[in-house]
Amino acid sequence: MEKLKVGIIGTGGIAQLTHIPSLKRIEGVETTAIADVNQEKLRYVGEKFGIRYTFTDWEKLLETDIDAVIICSPNALHAEQSIKAMRSGKDVLCEKPVCLTSKEAEDIFSVADKTKKIFMAAFPRRFSGEAKVLKPMIDRGEFGEIYYIKASYLRRRGIPGLGTWFTDKKLAGGGPMMDVGVHMLDLVIYLSGAPEPEIIFGTKYEKFKDKATDGGWPPLETRVGDKPKGKMDVEDLACGFVKLSTGATLFVEASWAGNSETGLKASLFGTLAGVSMPDPQDPQSPVRIFSENHGVLTDVVPFMPPSDMYYEEMAHFIECVRKRKGPITKRREIMAVVKIIEGIYRSAETGKPVILKSSK
Numbered sequence: 001m002e003k004l005k006v007g008i009i010g011t012g013g014i015a016q017l018t019h020i021p022s023l024k025r026i027e028g029v030e031t032t033a034i035a036d037v038n039q040e041k042l043r044y045v046g047e048k049f050g051i052r053y054t055f056t057d058w059e060k061l062l063e064t065d066i067d068a069v070i071i072c073s074p075n076a077l078h079a080e081q082s083i084k085a086m087r088s089g090k091d092v093l094c095e096k097p098v099c100l101t102s103k104e105a106e107d108i109f110s111v112a113d114k115t116k117k118i119f120m121a122a123f124p125r126r127f128s129g130e131a132k133v134l135k136p137m138i139d140r141g142e143f144g145e146i147y148y149i150k151a152s153y154l155r156r157r158g159i160p161g162l163g164t165w166f167t168d169k170k171l172a173g174g175g176p177m178m179d180v181g182v183h184m185l186d187l188v189i190y191l192s193g194a195p196e197p198e199i200i201f202g203t204k205y206e207k208f209k210d211k212a213t214d215g216g217w218p219p220l221e222t223r224v225g226d227k228p229k230g231k232m233d234v235e236d237l238a239c240g241f242v243k244l245s246t247g248a249t250l251f252v253e254a255s256w257a258g259n260s261e262t263g264l265k266a267s268l269f270g271t272l273a274g275v276s277m278p279d280p281q282d283p284q285s286p287v288r289i290f291s292e293n294h295g296v297l298t299d300v301v302p303f304m305p306p307s308d309m310y311y312e313e314m315a316h317f318i319e320c321v322r323k324r325k326g327p328i329t330k331r332r333e334i335m336a337v338v339k340i341i342e343g344i345y346r347s348a349e350t351g352k353p354v355i356l357k358s359s360k
């Protein structure tokens with residue numbers, strides 16, 4: 001089998017910790033080229049992983065004969081880099097959040113259609129044990145009608161890359177809703193069959209700028225040569241209340257800092273069954289499915305299949321590239337997530353709900 005050549009744009013935390021090591025584990029795949037504006041980091045990563053070509057200009061990376069590109073740059077660059085990569089004949093795995101606006105998402109999908117290139121969004125929770133167990137059950141109708149959905153990702157005092165692009169609105173597009181809320185939103189939208197958002201009401205707060213500390217991500221050893229500017233003009237907490245096309249209601253909350261419990265969790269309420277997905281880091285609180293059997297209320301704690309989320313995500317992308325098959329992340333799901341986040345921010349800024357479609 002001919003070697004599949006991959007290029008990576010942005011050689012920071014996610015590239016160094018998960019993507020390059022995952023690619024190394026897949027037979028017949030090579031990380032051939034990397035690009036980063038930070039020359040010191042570029043050299044460090046190139047030497048550490050033995051990568052053949054390094055570029056400070058990501059457009060030059062697209063001129064090489066690589067087959068696929070993984071986009072791991074600051075959020076505001078994702079759309080342009082994905083579009084140019086597909087136009088130059090490369091398949092794309094793009095880090096979350098896929099882009100900042102629904103217009104950018106439409107442009108990405110239109111180019112994917114024209115170029116017939118694969119476009120996958122990096123949402124590792126799709127490969128979690130709970131997603132593997134619950135998705136087939138929900139698709140078979142075992143939960144009935146899902147009418148209430150909660151998704152939450154909360155931190156106490158942890159702002160990622162405080163003062164770097166993460167906290168610069170122009171480069172990040174937003175704070176925790178864009179950064180981590182997006183993971184939980186994607187998970188519940190995927191599990192519940194991609195309902196479309198119709199009415200969105202959101203709020204956001206900036207209360208912890210001066211109190212919070214750097215959140216430990218990206219890991220310090222991956223920040224070689226980074227020069228934080230110290231700016232923070234994004235929220236530290238945002239939440240949204242969304243009426244979906246199925247009639248269901250979704251509540252989502254995300255914080256980088258606050259006086260609250262912490263962790264990531266989600267719940268789905270269905271007419272036949274419901275589920276609570278507590279923080280996967282907490283072994284004391286397993287996933288529980290709530291239903292009724294023979295007139296008796298029952299809780300089921302499903303056995304979780306093993307999951308190596310980031311590796312499985314990469315293996316899936318490579319399989320899609322090799323077999324020319326559509327990825328697990330469907331455009332309808334991606335669009336719903338992008339529109340919800342866009343709507344939460346717009347509503348938070350105007351103080352008014354965002355109405356995308358007249359609701360029944």
Ligand SMILES: NC(=O)c1ccc[n+]([C@@H]2O[C@H](COP(=O)([O-])OP(=O)(O)OC[C@H]3O[C@@H](n4cnc5c(N)ncnc54)[C@H](O)[C@@H]3O)[C@@H](O)[C@H]2O)c1
Binds near residue numbers: 035058
């Ligand atoms: N899927 C996940 O669980 C997960 C986890 C962390 C980060 N991410 C996403 O991955 C992306 C990168 O995050 P990170 O944590 O690795 O951040 P990071 O700051 O560690 O890395 C980003 C890199 O991009 C480089 N960069 C900036 N401008 C560039 C340009 N014009 N061209 C090329 N490179 C440029 C920076 O120098 C930096 O090295 C973000 O979109 C983030 O949301 C996803």
